[in-house]
Amino acid sequence: MIRRTLLTLVLTLATVAQAAPPSLPEIDRYRGLLHFLQVSETPQSMQPLFDAAESVQSAVMRIDDSGYAWLERVSDDDAVAIQAQLEGLRLHRGLDVYAELDTAVMHDLALQHGRPVDQAFFAGLKDAYNDQGLPxxxxxxxxxxxxxxxxxxxxLIDQYAHWQTFAQAHPGAYGKFxxxxxxxxEDVMAQGTCTCTQEQAPVEAALHAFVAAFPKTLVRADIQARLQQLKNQPYEKPVWCR
Structure with missing residues (x-):
């Protein structure tokens, strides 16, 4: 009877192991932090989960000797199973292969389980990206x-003002991001180039507006130098990037 029970246990564990999708230490850590957050009876910091999400994004894109990223090497079925474990992250396996933060889901998690600082951060983060997944x-x-x-x-001004205000209200919180x-x-403003139109006037207006809104910005001198260049030598560094 004991042998039969032991054999059944071994076979069951083997079946579970075979059925489990492949994983990575970064994925396991993210899942653990997510579970801890969801079962906690008190609000918790979501910064460890955010940091873990960034680690997952890097790990699944790690390329081996085959020239393919880890996310490309798993099967479609496994990718679906992995996605089900990663609430708050979206896996993409089409022409573009990558993992991105689901800012709306993370904001919901913050409202349910996070602290006020997390709720403020993810509310801002949700509004910081467009439908293309870009700033x-x-x-x-x-x-x-x-x-x-x-x-x-x-x-640009509203984004800079929002995150500057966040940094002042919550010193050190989500500091790297x-x-x-x-x-x-600041770099975008200092460079003053690669505009979405070929017109120079909107760039000049934006640079003037930024300096007016943030007169103590560290890139004030760079912006003023760029404005002078656009006035005197506009073709030396055109605003339009081909």
Whole structure:
């Protein structure tokens, strides 16, 4: 009887092991943190889950000697099973292979299980990306790389103001993301190029508006130099990126 029970257990475990989809340490960590968050009876910080999500995004895109990413190498059935375990992340396996954060789902998780700082962060994050999965100040046209939406300038200004205010209200919270987001916008303004139109005037208007809104910005001198260049030598560094 004991042998039969042991044999049944072994066979059951073997069946479960065969049925389980492939995984990665990063996926396992994300699943564990997600489960902890969902079963907790008190609000929890979601920053570890956010950081784990970024690790998953990198891990599933890791390329081996075959030249294919891990996400490309799993079967379609396994990909579906893995997706079911990753609430808050979306896996893409079409012409473009990647994993992205589902900002709407993460915001819902924050409202249900997170702290006020998490709710504020994911509310902002949900509004920070467009339907193309790009920052709202970028757009995809018929070119290979995204272009910058300098027109209207409020898109860039509102994003910078929001995350600057968040950083001041919640020092250190989601610091890597917030710092990078602000730095990216500063770089966009300092460069003043790759606009979504061929017109120079919207770029100049956006640069003036940004300096007026944030007179103490660290890239003020760079922006003013770019404005001077656009006035005196517009063809040296055109606003339109081909």
């Amino acid at each position: 709202v100040y970028l757009d995809l046209t018929n070119r290979a790389s995204p272009c910058v939406r300098f027109d209207p300038p409020e898109v 917030v710092g990078q987001w602000l730095s990216d916008i």
